[in-house]
Amino acid sequence: MCSSFEATVEFREIESFLKYFESVRTRTRNLAVCVPEEYLEWRSAEGRFSAGDLLRHIAAAERWMWAENARLNPSKYPGHGQELASGLDQVLSYMDSAHSETIKILRDLTPEQLQQRCETVGGTKIRVWKWLRLMVEHEIHHRGQLYELLGQLGVEVPPLYGLTEPEVKKRSS
Numbered sequence: 001m002c003s004s005f006e007a008t009v010e011f012r013e014i015e016s017f018l019k020y021f022e023s024v025r026t027r028t029r030n031l032a033v034c035v036p037e038e039y040l041e042w043r044s045a046e047g048r049f050s051a052g053d054l055l056r057h058i059a060a061a062e063r064w065m066w067a068e069n070a071r072l073n074p075s076k077y078p079g080h081g082q083e084l085a086s087g088l089d090q091v092l093s094y095m096d097s098a099h100s101e102t103i104k105i106l107r108d109l110t111p112e113q114l115q116q117r118c119e120t121v122g123g124t125k126i127r128v129w130k131w132l133r134l135m136v137e138h139e140i141h142h143r144g145q146l147y148e149l150l151g152q153l154g155v156e157v158p159p160l161y162g163l164t165e166p167e168v169k170k171r172s173s
Contacts, residue, residue: 011129014109024136025099027160028143032095034150034157037088051149054142055091056080063098065121066135067105070128075121
């Protein structure tokens, strides 16, 4: 059985969080632009997410679930289908637009609002700052899936932090 561990990485003002979130998004977007158009909607199996699904899901969940819940509204998550955006340029534009709207919403949150409890789509009441921390974790999780998907397809992708694993090993010896 896995044990749960809750680290206390609390933020009390929004600007430092947004700076961190932007750095996470930059790495996600750097990967997103590597998706070849011909593989955008390819799925490894029935019921699995395509690269396009993953990118639309990150964008839609961020804007219509996390941002709405953070301002104490119910989730309005529209799903991740191609009706939201089709083709790589439109998917990237959708991601950018949703992210921009989210940042605008979050930037207005006060320290007091970060301490309020919002209700998640699952009915859990959680402090807004903790909810936003989970938003970043969600994006990182799906970015990892995108790396794996593109790797299976033989697509060249950028190293996450500038070095490949063999380069890290070589420099560590």
